[in-house]
């Protein structure tokens with residue numbers, strides 16, 4: 001069956017893919033024909049229309065037919081060092097503009113590009129002293145019959161590149177894959193296509209990559225976007241109780257064990273925490289599976305709420321899975337959870353990829369036998385080997401870091417579990433409601449009493465010394481600090497160098513003040529041991545890459561210094577800042593930046609200086625980044641969509657949702673013949689399936 005999503009042939013079988021390009025493809029996550037087809041162009045270059053030389057603006061792309069008028073030279077006098085300049089005139093019939101090609105290092109072109117001959121020209125032009133010039137261009141000899149050469153007269157896709165990959169290779173490979181399939185299986189029922197005048201899947205996927213016109217391209221995108229959103233809604237809904245589930249028993253009032261925990265706390269819960277608890281208890285007691293997002297700023301006390309609700313589920317004889325996005329965070333949760341819950345007799349276990357062989361076997365058995373009440377872990381929780389005896393409640397921390405696929409995979413392990421998603425990066429309410437249908441939202445707006453907003457300073461090179469002084473004063477008060485560097489590139493080399501330099505430098509700035517370097521290249525054991533020493537106060541500061549970003553909870557830390565702050569996105573900055581201000585001590589965040597800031601970076605820093613409110617910051621983030629950033633294959637924060645945009649396609653989301661609803665209400669088993677297309681897709685090439693999930 002030739003579903004776009006289900007072509008397992010390796011890209012290595014394609015012509016022109018050698019070891020270097022195969023490696024580059026792998027780095028982009030492209031291993032199979034399907035992966036290749038699902039790689040969305042990041043742009044399309046419109047070469048379908050003549051753009052003649054007359055009247056073309058600085059920096060624009062010209063696309064026209066030209067004739068070679070003359071060869072001249074400029075620069076040095078010697079034949080070797082001079083540079084060829086080819087004079088062209090436009091012969092497309094749309095004006096008589098002229099253009100000079102500057103052939104740096106390409107004097108050899110004088111032989112092949114002959115005076116009098118006619119070419120197709122495509123390239124970027126600039127104006128210099130009244131002369132139209134181009135040094136980056138493509139020339140193709142005009143054909144006898146006047147037909148466009150292969151790269152002209154078309155709209156060309158521009159794919160993301162890596163390593164040895166070129167546009168030419170990717171285009172050729174994708175064309176080959178398209179050619180290798182006679183007809184892609186249809187993915188939408190006929191009625192839907194009819195109703196919304198959509199293309200067939202086969203036509204749409206071909207046009208998506210190589211559109212003959214921009215109009216058709218938009219039609220193809222609409223078709224694929226609706227298909228994608230339709231299945232998203234369908235999959236989400238089918239899991240949500242349309243298939244029925246066991247009845248939950250139990251009251252929506254706090255159980256004894258919950259009260260015991262709440263009473264043991266050295267503080268009282270905030271009204272918002274209590275409100276969230278109440279809502280979650282009600283969901284847990286109801287027959288419909290819970291599907292709830294718990295959102296609240298960093299440090300607002302979400303995790304505590306989650307533990308209390310876990311106790312509630314335990315008294316209904318459930319097993320609970322608590323999933324965190326990183327090993328570090330999972331461990332921290334496991335440790336704080338154990339401290340909180342083990343005194344109450346709760347059996348809590350920790351499972352990640354790093355728990356090894358023998359220990360792992362025992363643990364897996366205990367989970368399967370139901371001898372463990374709560375399992376805390378990373379995505380290792382949903383690997384195939386993990387089987388729960390009576391998993392009924394799934395809690396997911398920092399949910400935006402997981403793909404939909406991973407969440408669904410974990411949920412496969414329980415019949416239809418209650419699901420609590422937690423996030424400190426709130427998604428705008430309208431968006432979450434539309435995408436997840438009846439996802440309910442609990443919000444913790446108020447911070448625990450006594451918390452002071454973190455005072456944020458913008459620091460230039462000139463004020464750097466003042467900052468070091470201020471942090472030094474905090475050390476004298478016995479408080480702690482973080483110094484954070486961005487991950488500058490994927491190779492990890494340069495950021496490593498930066499933190500290392502910084503680490504050495506700070507030792508001279510703060511002689512005798514104990515510190516440690518922590519970065520992603522360290523083993524988890526090592527990282528944990530450093531964090532432990534930091535937590536216990538043996539270390540005064542950490543110099544780190546953004547590994548401290550998520551969830552680390554050390555109340556005595558009062559200073560967060562972020563170097564190259566302009567290179568971080570808003571939500572990362574906010575998360576980082578959230579590592580301080582976690583007690584009633586006054587805390588500070590220093591955002592250090594260089595001189596040349598883009599407008600966006602200026603905006604981000606302004607927002608950070610201005611506000612401590614995660615909700616406001618998330619909104620600003622969306623505004624600054626613009627909806628464009630959220631489309632395409634880019635991780636859109638919490639959903640990986642190929643064609644649809646969560647911000648621009650609200651109408652399509654709505655449409656897909658109501659169609660999915662009406663189909664499931666009319667035909668929950670998808671037994672009608674018109675719906676066999678859907679049944680087939682779900683069976684043969686399930687969208688948002690765990691197999692497509694990446695392991696991070």
Ligand code: ADP
Pocket residue numbers: 267268269270273296297298299300301302303304305424448449553555582
């Ligand atoms: P989040 O998960 O929202 O980032 P946590 O649950 O980790 O926040 O809480 C952050 C810190 O605040 C923890 O040390 C926690 O014990 C503490 N905390 C939670 N709720 C309260 C409260 N009501 N009053 C005081 N401190 C609280």
Ligand code: MG
Pocket residue numbers: 299302303397551
């Ligand atoms: Mg948290």
